Amino acid sequence: xxxxxxxxxxxxxxxxxxxxxxxxxxxxxxxxxxxxxxxxxxxxxxxxxxxxxxxxxxxxxxxxxxxxxxxxxxxxxxxxxxxxxxxxxxxxxxxxxxxxxxxxxxxxxxxxxxxxxxxxxxxxxxxxxxxxxxxxxxxxxxxxxxx
Amino acid sequence: xxxxxxxxxxxxxxxxxxxxxxxxxxxxxxxxxxxxxxxxxxxxxxxxxxxxxxxxxxxxxxxxxxxxxxxxxxxxxxxxxxxxxxxxxxxxxxxxxxxxxxxxxxxxxxxxxxxxxxxxxxxxxxxxxxxxxxxxxxxxxxxxxxxxxxxxxxxxxxxxxxxxxxxxxxxxxxxxxxxxxxxxxxxxxxxxxxxxxxxxxxxxxxxxxxxxxxxxxxxxxxxxxxxxxxxxxxxxxxxxxxxxxxxxxxxxxxxxxxxxxxxxxxxxxxxxxxxxxxxxxxxxxxxxxxxxxxxxxxxxxxxxxxxxxxxxxxxxxxxxxxxxxxxxxxxxxxxxxxxxxxxxxxxxxxxxxxxxxxxxxxxxxxxxxxxxxxxxxxxxxxxxxxxxxxxxxxxxxxxxxxxxxxxxxxxxxxxx
Numbered sequence: 001x002x003x004x005x006x007x008x009x010x011x012x013x014x015x016x017x018x019x020x021x022x023x024x025x026x027x028x029x030x031x032x033x034x035x036x037x038x039x040x041x042x043x044x045x046x047x048x049x050x051x052x053x054x055x056x057x058x059x060x061x062x063x064x065x066x067x068x069x070x071x072x073x074x075x076x077x078x079x080x081x082x083x084x085x086x087x088x089x090x091x092x093x094x095x096x097x098x099x100x101x102x103x104x105x106x107x108x109x110x111x112x113x114x115x116x117x118x119x120x121x122x123x124x125x126x127x128x129x130x131x132x133x134x135x136x137x138x139x140x141x142x143x144x145x146x147x
Numbered sequence: 148x149x150x151x152x153x154x155x156x157x158x159x160x161x162x163x164x165x166x167x168x169x170x171x172x173x174x175x176x177x178x179x180x181x182x183x184x185x186x187x188x189x190x191x192x193x194x195x196x197x198x199x200x201x202x203x204x205x206x207x208x209x210x211x212x213x214x215x216x217x218x219x220x221x222x223x224x225x226x227x228x229x230x231x232x233x234x235x236x237x238x239x240x241x242x243x244x245x246x247x248x249x250x251x252x253x254x255x256x257x258x259x260x261x262x263x264x265x266x267x268x269x270x271x272x273x274x275x276x277x278x279x280x281x282x283x284x285x286x287x288x289x290x291x292x293x294x295x296x297x298x299x300x301x302x303x304x305x306x307x308x309x310x311x312x313x314x315x316x317x318x319x320x321x322x323x324x325x326x327x328x329x330x331x332x333x334x335x336x337x338x339x340x341x342x343x344x345x346x347x348x349x350x351x352x353x354x355x356x357x358x359x360x361x362x363x364x365x366x367x368x369x370x371x372x373x374x375x376x377x378x379x380x381x382x383x384x385x386x387x388x389x390x391x392x393x394x395x396x397x398x399x400x401x402x403x404x405x406x407x408x409x410x411x412x413x414x415x416x417x418x419x420x421x422x423x424x425x426x427x428x429x430x431x432x433x434x435x436x437x438x439x440x441x442x443x444x445x446x447x448x449x450x451x452x453x454x455x456x457x458x459x460x461x462x463x464x465x466x467x468x469x470x471x472x473x474x475x476x477x478x479x480x481x482x483x484x485x486x487x488x489x490x491x492x493x494x495x496x497x498x499x500x501x502x503x504x505x506x507x508x509x510x511x512x513x514x515x516x517x518x519x520x521x522x523x524x525x526x527x528x529x530x531x532x533x534x535x536x537x538x539x540x541x542x543x544x545x546x547x548x549x550x551x552x553x554x555x556x557x558x559x560x561x562x563x
Contacts, residue, residue, distance in 0.1 A: 028177070028510045029507075029510070029557070029561060032507060032510070032561055033561055036561065036562065061500055061502045061503075061533075062532075081500055081532070082500040082502050082503050083499070083500060083503050083562050084500075084502075084503045084506055084507075084562075085502075085503075
């Protein structure tokens with residue numbers, strides 16, 4: 001498996017732009033529709049990368065995450081069998097991609113998602129693999145920052 | 148049920164009167180009326196149970212047994228009165244056969260650890276079905292690891308039904324125990340307990356029934372079922388969490404060693420050796436879930452005030468209605484359509500992850516469960532990783548099923 005050949009997620013919108021867009025949507029179904037649409041635009045994670053090593057176990061949905069980039073330009077690729085979690089992955093990419101590994105480890109993802117009105121997905125009891133994904137990204141970033 | 152009995156049962160049933168007893172049902176979620184379709188995971192509580200718990204703590208509370216003062220005697224008598232209510236509710240012969248546990252899971256673990264370690268040896272066989280809840284699977288796996296016994300599987304048909312002839316094929320001379328659900332928590336399938344009991348007893352095996360879902364949906368008579376152990380949880384039966392029941396035949400419970408040691412379960416304690424209290428205290432070490440037991444008694448009282456035939460007819464009508472309406476959702480596949488099934492319905496919607504469905508339904512105030520429902524072997528056999536599940540209780544209504552269907556159609560438009 002050669003992670004370098006894998007297309008990492010390159011968000012087209014910054015997190016601030018996303019925040020602004022979510023802010024324009026008053027209805028929950030519009031926010032979900034937008035979130036799902038963001039997920040659909042993610043590059044596909046080839047099946048070869050969906051391994052036990054990249055899998056993040058959640059109770060209800062599966063997530064696969066492959067870290068990439070450099071200590072000064074953090075990137076990752078990810079996928080999920082849940083449409084909503086894919087959307088959340090896209091939001092996370094806007095939050096984390098292109099930052100330094102040190103920044104990624106420090107970013108308060110919970111506060112960021114609260115700003116988007118998506119904080120329910122960060123509650124540990126959702127157990128959808130998403131919380132574990134944030135933890136994994138931060139671990140990867142910390143490891144990258146040290147190396 | 149014949150037509151006359153059914154129409155009489157309908158006359159005796161007023162779901163709005165029942166709903167008025169459940170305070171939580173009048174609340175809103177995300178500014179929408181609550182549509183609670185997760186009663187198979189845990190049922191809501193009527194105010195009669197809530198008030199009993201409040202009263203027990205605010206007026207009648209003290210530790211039970213051996214207290215030589217009024218409050219302890221009162222607490223003990225309420226706690227033991229609940230045991231008698233449980234006995235009568237399942238028609239056990241004696242209150243000595245009613246062991247309080249913290250839930251059905253602990254009850255099964257108790258049997259596996261006590262009966263299992265004492266009487267099940269290497270090469271002995273325990274028969275389970277594919278549809279068992281993890282709580283009626285993992286304790287036996289632990290026993291297998293400890294003793295070298297063998298777990299045998301009775302498989303489930305595609306529609307979720309189980310065939311007695313499949314039990315007949317698997318139960319044999321090496322079978323020591325058969326452990327099955329009364330009603331599947333995923334599929335709603337009702338298992339033929341009496342017939343399974345005959346097969347088990349014919350080879351000298353014991354039968355344990357996981358009654359968590361079964362006792363909710365029909366009257367249970369443990370003597371008529373002819374099983375050897377029957378376990379259930381209070382919280383699925385409109386009672387509190389933290390209380391469950393292990394019923395076992397006295398002659399069997401008598402032969403079993405204690406499960407846990409501590410206060411209340413002993414006769415004498417000495418460095419030379421301890422001796423055990425009689426039944427059921429032998430299995431109730433430590434301060435028990437006092438108010439939880441009293442709350443369970445109140446839940447049983449509440450159920451007894453209902454016409455149970457009418458409640459069963461209502462729940463039967465709900466599942467029939469759900470089976471009719473759910474297929475209106477494009478791409479929806481029903482999982483579990485065995486004849487005579489209980490009011491639990493799993494389904495998947497093509498292209499929509501069950502977890503996403505549940506997340507979106509929640510915004511409409513509709514609570515359903517999504518996941519493997521603690522039944523991974525069954526999910527594997529059905530070829531799905533997860534399902535969504537709606538389950539109905541005595542307070543559920545057809546209008547809630549309408550709300551479910553409407554919310555599912557909307558969720559599907561969003562997700563697919």
